[in-house]
Amino acid sequence: MVGDAYEAYVGRWSRPVAEEFLRWLDVPPGRRWADVGCGTGALTETVLAMTDPVRVLGVDTSEGFLSHARTRIVDVRSAFCAGDAGSLPLPGRRLDAVVSGLALNFTPDPQRSAAEFARVTAPGGVVAAYVWDYAEGMGMMRYFWDAAVALRPDTAASDEMRRFPLCRPDPLARLWTDAGLREVTVRAIEVPTVFTGFDDYWTPFLGGQGAAPGYVASLDDEHRHALRDLLRTRLPVRPDGSVHLSARAWAVRGVAAGTG
Template structure:
């Protein structure tokens, strides 16, 4: 999923960059959904398994199927998550390799904006969600609320106006309440609700903030690693100057995500052709 601007493949680098924060968002998201225990879950765009792992630890599922287009991420998830209730499959959100109405909870964490045709993905969510179940997703508020990235892109654009072409806040207009609600409604989902979820992101010092940008995973780290040494140093020092630093050197920011949920409409017709055995 995504474009060449979005380099997502190496699990360890992603974990250092955004994975540690995505896990905290995942827990708040699941509390908001409040799905009963013993249900069947599908995690679309599961990546390194942050949301899958959180479902296993707090939602007491019967089973979780994780689907992603990145074999590298799936390998990382399989290696780290040793739970027989979880299986991982290579697949595309626009054509999920699972049967109709096979899951009680169909979810996606921080991935939907990277799908080239999110409308098709939302329709697939509706297709595979069991009547009475819930389809839900969350994405970073890149434009305003994901401060770690917002500080970065504002500084990058100060030094290089062309960097704005990579800024997720501009590239992903989907990551706002109104577009998310419309996406779910257009997919035929009912009882659609959008909710802000915010967590603190505290860095022990500037190096703790800056080092993950050297991992090359994602638009911002990919941009950093494309720069010459002099330009990279200038960006680092501008960020050091701009980021709020406490007396102990820590940098206290916040990260906000927008979450959307809905339920299959009773009259919604979905395809009848099963695409695979998962979820049964």
């Protein structure tokens, strides 16, 4: 299933990032939230567990992800609907917190999406998001793409470091400021990603969900096996077979303008 493949790939690592992200936002209980680009519901679930919201609406374009989220998250305070980040199916200035986890860089027009986040947030409400640091801080992907490019230099254009220049502090801050948000700040959130062995690292890349798994799916058997074998030699494997890496995300937050 689509949701299961995503969970195995990066969903499992997004939860500790979500927890630190929400501690940073420090939104009081009893607030109305939207999680845009909610995917399988990792951030939605964490909002429910940590912030005691009155309501959380998860929005995503993928029916597969939404189905997974609805099945896994059974809470009367939550709801899920199909929708585009650039044209949210929500009235203006109603929500206390609008968040997005690991999705902003995949929207066709991040500027429009940020403007929509600001539009639906009540004056003084929080607008925040986080994205992986593809350039340096997301170890599992950095090892993958460095190996892929070493084998086939023409692959460089597919590397998420090049595809998503938004995923850096300065572009994120500009995006939020240009959307009219105030008190904009950016910070890094870093969490450990420990794989029990090489197979625990490699197998999720065979699931087809995400840019790197999609690239693996496009390879013939010879090139896929060559990539697997090169990664096996490059990863820092400990004596017990485990692989200890880390994942860094960049998080941005701002406050919606207006007085009510």
